[in-house]
Amino acid sequence: MKFLLVLAAVISSFQASEPLQCNVLNEADELVAANCTGGVTTCTSPILVEYTGLSDQDYGCGSCSDNTTCEECDADSESPCNTLVDAGHTFNCPNYNWDTDTEDWVMGETDTTCSALNDTAVICNSPGATATANLYTALNAGCGPCPDGTVEDGTCKECEGDECNSAAAAALRFFILTLIAPIFNIV
16 A cells, blocks of 8 residues: 555655646747746747737747737646647738928838738728828738717728728729719719
């Protein structure tokens, strides 16, 4: 009986001394298990921030210092708890800048690549009809919906779809309108 108790204590101490593991990114950007040291009991991973993409948080051993950019889980000796974060889907939205010479909003030369959760709508924002330098700020560089109240006051407008507020989309709408205008006598 004493032998079994001693054996159980030895096995228990051996299991307790197994290092806890968390995933880390290797040079090839692949998740690999790494042993945590120094009494670390939690793992960290980035989170997907709506319309902006994955946060800068690293995968690894330790605790989160900012829960808005980091997710934390309890480390385990059998398998890492911090699994690969789904990067969602991407789409493009033009970004607009205030031109001090023309005192008007102009579309940037390159689109912003937006990231969102897989079930999140593809929405872009852009300056509305009453937007001035002081009355509009490009939220998330044109990605996502307008701030509350800004669509109603005309300082921001929203559209749904990839590159929906781009020059190409506007040109396509104009082209379609010119095609159907004679049908409805809209001139």
